[in-house]
Amino acid sequence: xxxxxxxxxxxxAKTVLALLIVFMLSDYARAARIKxxxxxxxxxxxxxxxxxxxxxLSGTGDGKDAQFTFQSLTSLLERMGVTVDPENVEKIENxxxxxxxxxxxxxxxxxxxxxxxxxxxxxxxxxxGGTLLVTPLKGADGKVYAVAQGPVSTGGxxxxxxxAKVTKNFPTVGRIVGGAIIENEIPSDxxxxxxxxxxxxxxxxxxxxxxxxxxxxxxxAPAAKALDAGTVEVEVxxxxxxxxxxxxxxxEQLDVEPDKSSKVVINERTGTVVxxxxxxxxxxAIAHGNLSIExxxxxxxxxxxxxAPGNRGGEPTMSEDGRTITAPGGNTxxxxxxxxxxxxEKHKLFLVKKSVTIADVVRGLNALGVTPRDLMxxxxxxxxxxxxxxxxxxx
Numbered sequence: 001x002x003x004x005x006x007x008x009x010x011x012x013a014k015t016v017l018a019l020l021i022v023f024m025l026s027d028y029a030r031a032a033r034i035k036x037x038x039x040x041x042x043x044x045x046x047x048x049x050x051x052x053x054x055x056x057l058s059g060t061g062d063g064k065d066a067q068f069t070f071q072s073l074t075s076l077l078e079r080m081g082v083t084v085d086p087e088n089v090e091k092i093e094n095x096x097x098x099x100x101x102x103x104x105x106x107x108x109x110x111x112x113x114x115x116x117x118x119x120x121x122x123x124x125x126x127x128x129g130g131t132l133l134v135t136p137l138k139g140a141d142g143k144v145y146a147v148a149q150g151p152v153s154t155g156g157x158x159x160x161x162x163x164a165k166v167t168k169n170f171p172t173v174g175r176i177v178g179g180a181i182i183e184n185e186i187p188s189d190x191x192x193x194x195x196x197x198x199x200x201x202x203x204x205x206x207x208x209x210x211x212x213x214x215x216x217x218x219x220x221a222p223a224a225k226a227l228d229a230g231t232v233e234v235e236v237x238x239x240x241x242x243x244x245x246x247x248x249x250x251x252e253q254l255d256v257e258p259d260k261s262s263k264v265v266i267n268e269r270t271g272t273v274v275x276x277x278x279x280x281x282x283x284x285a286i287a288h289g290n291l292s293i294e295x296x297x298x299x300x301x302x303x304x305x306x307x308a309p310g311n312r313g314g315e316p317t318m319s320e321d322g323r324t325i326t327a328p329g330g331n332t333x334x335x336x337x338x339x340x341x342x343x344x345e346k347h348k349l350f351l352v353k354k355s356v357t358i359a360d361v362v363r364g365l366n367a368l369g370v371t372p373r374d375l376m377x378x379x380x381x382x383x384x385x386x387x388x389x390x391x392x393x394x395x
Contacts, residue, residue: 034198034211035252038232041197045103046186048145052135054118054127054152057094060171064090066122069097076133096124100135100148102180110185113178116148126171128154137180148180193244196234198251203230206259214254262390264379269395271372273379279361280389281382283354286368 053072054061062069070089077084102116118132130152137146153176156169200208208226215224215234224234240247262278355361365375382388 031255031257033252034214034254034256037202037207037211037256037258038198038200040248041199041231042188043106043190045105046139046145048102048104048137048139048180050100050135050137050148052098052100052118052148053133054096054098054120054124054130055094055133057096057124057127057130059093060125060128061092061094061096062120062122062124063093066097066124069095069122072097096120096127096130097122098127098132100132100137102137102146102148104139104145104182104186106186107188107190108182108185110182112182114146114180114182116176116179118152118174118176120172124172126154126156127152127174128156128171130174132176132179143184145184145186146180146182148176150176150179152176191242191244194236196236196244196248196251198232198234200230200232203228204259204261205229207256208232210256210259214256215251218251218254263393264388264390265393265395266376266379267395268373268376271376273372273375275358275361276390277358278390279358280355281361281364282387282389283351284382284385284387285351286378286381 051072053069053076070086070092073092073095074084074086074089097120098118099121100116100118102114104114108114116132116137118127120127132149132152135148136144137148139145152174154169154171154174156167156171198211200211205226208229208231211232212224212226215232216222219237221237223237224232226232234247234251236244236247260277262280263276264279265274265276266272353360353364355364365378368374368378370378376394379388379392383392
């Protein structure tokens with residue numbers, strides 16, 4: 001059977017269908033899951049901290065000035081039934097006092113393992129090759145939730161001699177993967193909750209409203225409501241009573257197109273400028289020139305001739321300002337040579353037209369040929385002139 005050629009109507013229909021698919025895919029690509037925009041209130045990590053000792057160091061432990069290290073070691077040995085002389089303990093160089101920190105994730109049970117970070121608190125040179133002794137880890141309430149122990153991995157080293165030292169990374173901070181065992185659980189009754197609270201990572205009224213509409217459309221009931229720009233409450237429907245986990249899992253997978261605020265972020269310490277997608281600028285004329293001032297100071301010494309008049313027969317003396325030395329045979333004078341240069345760049349006014357997209361903003365600013373640090377000054381001037389349609393944040 002021969003294929004019939006496509007008619008004009010079929011071509012138009014297929015073209016429209018293709019365009020609709022492209023638009024749908026582009027909208028989907030801009031959407032984000034509720035899981036990325038929010039966090040379930042009450043589901044968070046808890047900080048743990050403890051004080052311990054690292055042993056087995058190759059002469060890179062704490063020195064004699066770290067008395068608390070040797071006091072801790074003496075107390076530890078006495079608890080183990082070993083009586084030691086404190087003066088002999090101070091000669092040990094393979095022990096270091098450390099602070100052990102960890103984060104306890106939610107819903108972990110007794111017997112689970114978590115990673116810990118070990119940081120020196122004394123003057124130890126390196127923790128490489130050391131082993132952390134049993135260290136209880138406490139929470140903010142003073143209760144022990146985990147116990148840490150194991151070999152410390154630093155990922156670096158420190159080697160030194162009489163006149164040189166080489167250090168890679170930070171050997172005084174290490175990590176023990178799976179080095180702590182959970183001994184107490186954090187009580188939680190998540191399954192039988194009658195309501196859920198979702199906290200927005202970046203509070204925004206528009207995003208909170210869109211999340212509420214998306215959840216209500218999914219549940220086909222007005223179960224969600226926004227308390228403010230950063231909190232969305234969801235009443236657990238009767239169908240999900242006792243099965244809150246499944247409800248949260250489905251809500252987290254819902255797609256919402258987030259509304260991005262117009263913001264320019266400037267970090268003066270690193271010279272970083274980040275421009276948001278919705279940033280726009282009005283038509284302005286910009287002229288930017290750098291002013292550089294360079295000052296060079298050179299110190300010279302004016303030495304007199306051998307038989308020049310001076311303080312003959314006496315000891316060399318120095319003036320009160322420290323610039324003139326009177327010695328037998330003449331005066332030695334210290335002189336200053338100052339070179340001052342000022343340079344100002346000459347730039348003409350450049351017209352930056354009103355931008356419609358972020359690409360227009362980038363093209364207009366790139367046409368000025370300025371550095372990121374110059375952009376910081378320009379954005380602040382645009383903000384002062386009222387031509388920047390965005391918030392300006394300086395870190």
